[in-house]
Amino acid sequence: MLRSFLSCAGVLFFLLAGPAWSAGSCERLVATGNPEYPPYLWRNPDNPAQLMGANAELLKRIGRALDIEVDVIYTGSWARAQDEARSGRVDMLAGAFVTQARVEYMDYVHPPFLHTDSVVWVRRGQELFYAGRQDLQGLKGGTLVNNSFGEDFDRYAQQHLSIEVVPSIAQAMRKLLLGRTDYVLYEQYPGTAIAQSLGFAEELDVLQPAISSEGLHFTLSHNSACNTARLRGQLARSVMELRASGVAERVLQDSLALWQSQQVQQDSLLLE
Structure with missing residues (x-):
C-alpha cells in the first residue's frame, strides 16, 4: 500500500510541477503515453510512476542530445494520457498515430520515429x-x-x-x-x-x-509552454538521425527483449 501511495504521489508531483521553462528555452519535458503498449511503452515494475520501453528510451536519448531533462510518467489509461496532453498538464505524448481529432490539440513531430x-x-x-x-x-x-x-x-x-x-x-x-x-x-x-x-x-x-x-510520432501539446518552432525543429532533426542510424529499430528490439525478460522474472517469483 505504501508503494502504491508513493507511486501516486510521484505522479501528482510531476503533474503539479509541470515543465521547467524560462526565456523561451525548455529545460524539462514531461511526457506520458499508453501504459499497455509493450515493447513501446509500459509501466516500470521498479517504479510504477514511470513508463519505460522503446518510445521512452528514444525520447530520453533525444533529450540528452538536446540537453533537456525528460520524464516519461504514468498518468493512467491511454484515454487519460491523451486528456493530460490536451490540457497541457504534460508536454508530450511519447508515441501517437496521426488523427484529425488529435491534431486539434497537439503538434506532431515529423517524421515518425517507428x-x-x-x-x-x-x-x-x-x-x-x-x-x-x-x-x-x-x-x-x-x-x-x-x-x-x-x-x-x-x-x-x-x-x-x-x-x-x-x-x-x-x-x-x-x-x-x-x-x-x-x-x-x-x-x-x-x-x-x-x-x-x-x-x-x-x-x-x-x-x-x-x-x-501507421507511423508513431512524438507530439507536443498546444498548451505546453515548451512547444516552440525551435524545439519542434530540434526534435524532428533528432528523430531523422535516429532513424537513419538504425538506432530506433535496435532500441525497439532491445525493449522487446527487456519486456520478455521481465515477464520471465515475474513468473519465476510467482512460482517461489
Whole structure:
C-alpha cells in the first residue's frame, strides 16, 4: 500500500510541477503515453510512476542530445494520457498515430520515429473468413478506448463496423476468449507481448493482412509552454538521425527483449 501511495504521489508531483521553462528555452519535458503498449511503452515494475520501453528510451536519448531533462510518467489509461496532453498538464505524448481529432490539440513531430502494424486478433480455431476489413462487417469487435488505427481505418470503422471499446486491452482479450466478441483490433507487437504476459498466447491467432500500418510520432501539446518552432525543429532533426542510424529499430528490439525478460522474472517469483 505504501508503494502504491508513493507511486501516486510521484505522479501528482510531476503533474503539479509541470515543465521547467524560462526565456523561451525548455529545460524539462514531461511526457506520458499508453501504459499497455509493450515493447513501446509500459509501466516500470521498479517504479510504477514511470513508463519505460522503446518510445521512452528514444525520447530520453533525444533529450540528452538536446540537453533537456525528460520524464516519461504514468498518468493512467491511454484515454487519460491523451486528456493530460490536451490540457497541457504534460508536454508530450511519447508515441501517437496521426488523427484529425488529435491534431486539434497537439503538434506532431515529423517524421515518425517507428511504424507499427495493427491486426485482427481472434480465438485460435475460430472459423472466421478474413481477407480484409470488409469481412469484419456484421461481426462484433473490441479494442481499447480512444485507440486509433489511422484516419482511414477509423473512418471506415465508424461507418461500417461494430466495435466495443473497453478500458484495457487485457479486458478486450478476455472478452474475446469468452466469446463475447468476435475479434479484437490492436497492434501486433504490443498485442503479442500482452497476450504472452496474460498466458493467452496459445489461445489467440493474428489474421493477415494488417488493417493498417501507421507511423508513431512524438507530439507536443498546444498548451505546453515548451512547444516552440525551435524545439519542434530540434526534435524532428533528432528523430531523422535516429532513424537513419538504425538506432530506433535496435532500441525497439532491445525493449522487446527487456519486456520478455521481465515477464520471465515475474513468473519465476510467482512460482517461489
